[in-house]
Amino acid sequence: MKNLLLTCCVVLSGAAQAQQATDRVAPETATNGQLIAESAEILAALKSKADGQPVVAENWMIAAANPLAVEAGAAILRTGGSAADAMVAVQSVLGLVEPQSSGLGGGAFLVWYDAASGELTTLDGRETAPLAVTPTLFQNDDGEPLKFFDAVVGGRSVGTPGTPALMAEAHRRWGRSPWPSLFGSAIALAEDGFAVSPRLAALVEFDAERLARFPVTANYLLPDGMPLQAGKVLKNPAYADTLRIFADKGEDGFYTGPVAADIIRTVATAAGNPGVLSQLDLAIYQIRERAPVCVTYRAHEVCGMGPPSSGALTVGQILGMLEAYDLAAMGPSNVDAWRLIGDASRLAFADRGRYMADSDFVPMPTKGLVNPAYLAERAALLAGEMALTDIAPGNPEFDHALNWADDEAIELPSTSHISIVDAYGNVLSMTTTVENAFGSRLMTRGFLLNNELTDFSFRSHSDGVPIANRIEPGKRPRSSMSPTIVMKDGAPVLAIGSPGGSRIIGYVATSIIAWLDWGMDVQQAVSIPHAINRFGTYDLEEETIAAELQEPLEALGYKVKVRGLNSGLHAIAIGPDIKGGADPRREGIALGE
Ligand code: GLU
Numbered sequence: 001m002k003n004l005l006l007t008c009c010v011v012l013s014g015a016a017q018a019q020q021a022t023d024r025v026a027p028e029t030a031t032n033g034q035l036i037a038e039s040a041e042i043l044a045a046l047k048s049k050a051d052g053q054p055v056v057a058e059n060w061m062i063a064a065a066n067p068l069a070v071e072a073g074a075a076i077l078r079t080g081g082s083a084a085d086a087m088v089a090v091q092s093v094l095g096l097v098e099p100q101s102s103g104l105g106g107g108a109f110l111v112w113y114d115a116a117s118g119e120l121t122t123l124d125g126r127e128t129a130p131l132a133v134t135p136t137l138f139q140n141d142d143g144e145p146l147k148f149f150d151a152v153v154g155g156r157s158v159g160t161p162g163t164p165a166l167m168a169e170a171h172r173r174w175g176r177s178p179w180p181s182l183f184g185s186a187i188a189l190a191e192d193g194f195a196v197s198p199r200l201a202a203l204v205e206f207d208a209e210r211l212a213r214f215p216v217t218a219n220y221l222l223p224d225g226m227p228l229q230a231g232k233v234l235k236n237p238a239y240a241d242t243l244r245i246f247a248d249k250g251e252d253g254f255y256t257g258p259v260a261a262d263i264i265r266t267v268a269t270a271a272g273n274p275g276v277l278s279q280l281d282l283a284i285y286q287i288r289e290r291a292p293v294c295v296t297y298r299a300h301e302v303c304g305m306g307p308p309s310s311g312a313l314t315v316g317q318i319l320g321m322l323e324a325y326d327l328a329a330m331g332p333s334n335v336d337a338w339r340l341i342g343d344a345s346r347l348a349f350a351d352r353g354r355y356m357a358d359s360d361f362v363p364m365p366t367k368g369l370v371n372p373a374y375l376a377e378r379a380a381l382l383a384g385e386m387a388l389t390d391i392a393p394g395n396p397e398f399d400h401a402l403n404w405a406d407d408e409a410i411e412l413p414s415t416s417h418i419s420i421v422d423a424y425g426n427v428l429s430m431t432t433t434v435e436n437a438f439g440s441r442l443m444t445r446g447f448l449l450n451n452e453l454t455d456f457s458f459r460s461h462s463d464g465v466p467i468a469n470r471i472e473p474g475k476r477p478r479s480s481m482s483p484t485i486v487m488k489d490g491a492p493v494l495a496i497g498s499p500g501g502s503r504i505i506g507y508v509a510t511s512i513i514a515w516l517d518w519g520m521d522v523q524q525a526v527s528i529p530h531a532i533n534r535f536g537t538y539d540l541e542e543e544t545i546a547a548e549l550q551e552p553l554e555a556l557g558y559k560v561k562v563r564g565l566n567s568g569l570h571a572i573a574i575g576p577d578i579k580g581g582a583d584p585r586r587e588g589i590a591l592g593e
Pocket of ligand 1: 414415416433434435436452455478479480481498499500501502504
């Protein structure tokens with residue numbers, strides 16, 4: 001067998017990759033005068049990523065999608081704040097500098113390891129469907145699904161935001177710093193301006209037509225009708241005002257009062273595609289604590305967010321099936337390892353499409369799906385030598401006998417992942433989103449509103465059989481977000497997660513395999529060239545050595561597509577020291593001390 005993935009992870013040659021990483025981050029270093037160029041730590045973190053090396057620290061670490069956001073969180077940790085405090089600062093800045101991915105108008109899931117109690121907690125800050133929705137929200141007059149962007153752009157797709165409530169709840173439970181002190185960096189950056197990053201500029205340009213539909217959004221992102229340019233210093237005084245209200249009044253300042261009123265008005269008056277979100281939806285919004293979903297893999301517990309996310313269950317199913325196969329002995333260069341990973345993933349996605357949704361609304365076989373006996377049965381299907389020709393959902397043990405049809409939700413990648421370890425030993429893994437890039441494209445009070453409702457299946461039934469992930473009032477759309485903490489002997493050893501729509505699941509699962517089975521360090525594990533299979537086609541990351549898997553995978557019977565695979569993995573490994581890794585495909589860094 002030809003050595004395909006050789007030494008593991010470096011996608012391009014070392015020099016080319018360093019050059020590419022530097023190209024991607026350089027404009028930020030050059031333009032963010034005060035905040036970046038003077039920070040030796042940030043320059044070192046950027047260099048570390050460009051060199052493919054993890055950042056190593058003793059006390060704390062943050063890995064997230066933008067240096068300004070990481071720096072804001074670092075400032076909190078340096079003054080004794082907890083990981084929950086730092087998250088509030090990081091999220092506040094991400095909502096400003098990476099508005100296309102996450103913010104106050106979106107939703108998020110958080111996994112928390114509490115050092116004092118040794119407990120793992122998962123909090124669900126997912127958006128909810130308005131109480132006034134009907135099953136035909138995303139269907140035309142003939143009952144056929146709307147085209148994706150016809151559904152996304154405008155008020156129809158906007159769910160009740162959960163991120164502000166999640167920030168407040170995390171701070172209530174685990175915060176150590178005063179709440180108002182967590183917004184200083186974001187307010188200063190919003191008022192004084194920040195340099196538009198190359199990624200934000202590129203995405204604005206790509207999406208200019210849709211962004212131009214709504215005057216508030218257009219005025220901000222397309223000033224004078226032209227897309228924002230990288231390096232331009234952009235101010236967002238409306239966002240600074242909103243943050244002041246949030247800092248002063250807490251979540252009430254968001255879910256009631258003038259901010260809430262503006263959200264409702266913006267959704268209800270969205271030209272051409274209004275929505276039905278109401279003041280009551282905002283007023284009754286609640287964070288839900290859920291039981292973590294954990295699966296044993298190579299003597300570790302891989303733990304994450306259960307329903308309404310399909311993340312931990314699907315990652316857990318993939319790893320649970322692969323437990324039976326010695327991937328370490330095969331190594332990352334072995335095509336058979338990728339056959340096993342790809343088909344384990346296809347089997348898990350078949351179960352995901354059939355069974356996974358908001359378990360507050362539909363009974364789910366949550367335990368049955370990750371029951372070791374069930375996974376062993378599914379794993380036996382992988383024992384052949386060729387790609388599986390029939391992929392069907394299995395029959396996990398169910399508490400109720402139910403008949404579900406397969407889901408048809410479309411998810412397109414945006415989103416952001418934050419991993420934090422604080423000096424007290426707490427660990428946070430949070431994936432946060434407005435769903436599609438720029439969400440619904442509606443903006444109010446300096447932030448964008450999500451389009452999370454399009455994560456529901458547009459059809460409610462298939463041949464008369466209900467779909468578990470159909471839209472219902474108050475329900476949370478099924479997610480793929482997979483914020484994960486890996487535990488070993490009761491202690492956390494890895495925090496990881498990624499954006500990427502339903503490919504998130506594959507990004508997280510393969511990075512965990514890279515780290516656990518193939519012995520890669522945390523930077524190598526997030527940089528590993530992607531080979532992802534969800535529904536049959538094997539997606540291989542273009543311009544990387546993974547593309548060389550095309551022929552051998554085709555020979556095994558797979559359809560293959562070579563394409564860009566834009567993950568945004570941010571991971572922290574906790575051992576005798578703390579190591580952070582940031583995805584070279586995005587603008588983030590890991591920073592620690
Ligand atoms: N809305 C998606 C989800 O919740 C995430 C979108 C993305 O990562 O790009 O699963």
